Amino acid sequence: MDADIQEKQPRGIAELVSVVEALVFVSDEPITVKTLADVLEEDRETIEAAVEELKREYDERAGGLQLRELAGGWQLSTRTEFHEEIRRYLKTRPSAKLSLAALETLAVIAYKQPVTVPEILEIRGVQSASAIKTLLDKKLITAKGRKETVGRPMMYGTSKDFLLQFGLKDLSELPSIEDFEDLTQGL
Amino acid sequence: MEQPEQLSFDFYREQPEIVRESRDELRLKLGRFAGPLDLLLYLIKQEQANIFDIPIARITDEYLKYIRLMKTLDISVAGDFLVMAATLIEIKSKMLLPKEIKEELDEDLEDPREALVRQLLEHQKFKNAAQMLYERTTVEQAVFARGRIESDDNNAETNASVFDLLTVFQKILARHKEEIQMEIEREEISLADMIRDLKKRIFSGKELNLLKFFEEIRTRRELVTAFIAVLEIVRTESVRLMQKTTFGDIIIKKG
Structure with a gap:
């Protein structure tokens, strides 16, 4: 292993995408590009590119999760297709709709x-x-x-x-x- | 029971139709008209009329029929529905005027229905927008984000040993010692005492100026007691309250 790994090295895009994914995952509300940029000490453009790349990966994979832009930030959520199974597990019903x-x-x-x-x-x-x-x-x-x-x-x-x-x-x-x-x- | 505001509804279902149904069901359906514009749009559709050329006499009759029906069903007819009824009748009467008179009245030659049509179209736009919002929530309800996880924000628990606890406890004890304690006694006069004193003054002297009496009192608490005492005396004793001029001082004296 490289001993110099602790030195601040510019992150590669792949690494950046991974760490962005981790942060989006832990955030309990849509996380903004600004917050991500502050935490990762990167500029906005770099973060935006990473988020877009991450979104592309999720879309391509078409798995159970989606990454979407919501209320000015980014959020990981389930895809609509699986709502019945999720409700069955959570034992909840959709909340009352507005009149x-x-x-x-x-x-x-x-x-x-x-x-x-x-x-x-x-x-x-x-x-x-x-x-x-x-x-x-x-x-x-x-x-x-x-x-x-x-x-x-x-x-x-x-x-x-x-x-x-x-x-x-x-x-x-x-x-x-x-x-x-x-x-x-x-x- | 569900709150009325929580009632869900189905945009795709047909608008309510008046058929022979149980009263309650009918009431529920009528209640679905969110307002007079809604009812009007429904009637225009029902009559298969052109919104840009509303057969105002027919629609007005139909509209009034509904209002009457709502009344017989004890649905409180909101003022807004009545305002619309008045508007419709006004438009109807304007349209009945022969052309010559209209010109004489020098009214601008705008179709009297125009303002209403504009309002209906605007309303229809927002109804469609509401439907779009309805569809969006339906989709959103099928999407789940991750639940909250424990973080310092929502879980303040941290690791602390018994020794940490002891240290904190000692600090608290020390602070307690430093505190200078000073007890201030509250001057208190009971309501009974206040009533007795006040009675004595009223019945010994000739009269008592209430404003002056209240001004003698220093604390808020005592003032409240004094006020209740006055009320009590007025209620139970034979005293008279007098005010010689409007907004003048009130004098209390034995009756």
């Missing part, structure tokens, strides 16, 4: 944020107080300050939990609201 009212309200907030209650009312045509409460309780939305207008209404926006629960890497990954217009014409 129609809550989902609609969430859609308005996600696309129009930061948005006030009166603005949500305008689009939904219905009071949304209980839906907003549910979304706040589930931490899917957060208050984003007050709008400097009559009555200074509270503005709402989506949270990091929203990205996590809906499997989004960031808000830009949401399809454009205009894309939903085509469906409308078919009414």
Whole structure:
């Protein structure tokens, strides 16, 4: 064995990919490229290249795990195909889904944020107080300050939990609201 | 029992239809209309009408029929549904006006339905967006990330020997010795004493200015006791409370 191994040697890409994989594995929430770069004392570009390589390996292998970009970081998770077996093992059932009212309200907030209650009312045509409460309780939305207008209404926006629960890497990954217009014409 | 907000629903299932069903079932289905715009979209679809050319008279009638049905079923009709009913009737009446009168009224020649159509289209967009979100959560619920592992963050346990424990205990003991102890006695007056004193003052003197009485008191606790005492005396004794001018001092005197 080489005695000089303790000396700080530039890591090869293969080694870097391995250590990135190890870190992504231990992190209990999506780990950011910045965190990885800080811990490994590498620059962002190098880390990004390593993460991409790792993702490619996972995709190529098409095993039980996938590496995906989520809420601004990277996360290892199981592939959707195996959810039945996993549920059978975990003995859990999918958690209750959001109501129609809550989902609609969430859609308005996600696309129009930061948005006030009166603005949500305008689009939904219905009071949304209980839906907003549910979304706040589930931490899917957060208050984003007050709008400097009559009555200074509270503005709402989506949270990091929203990205996590809906499997989004960031808000830009949401399809454009205009894309939903085509469906409308078919009414 | 499930919370109403937790009710799951199926986007793919047909929208509720009014059929002969048990009351409860019917109520549940009607309750699914998240709002007046939803109901309106459903009715337009039901009538196979063109959203850009809504047969407003027919749709208004249908809409009002639903509102009445909801009322007979004791579903509390939210104000929003009534606002929409009013809007529909307004549009209907505007459309009934002969052309000449409309021009006389000098209203801009915009179709009275236009604002509503715009709102419906906007609403439909967000309904579709909601469906997209629904599909995303369904997919996400099939994905599992690794559970938490023990790390210093969520498990503060560390290895410590008995000797470490002893050292800590000694430190605590030493600190305890250094502490200067000083006991401060709390001046306390019981409610009973307060009532007795106050009564004595009211019944011996002619009258007592309550503001002055409260000002004599120094501690918050005593003030609370004094206030309760006054309430108690007013309730049980024959005393009169007087206020000579609006916002003036309140005088208490025996009745």
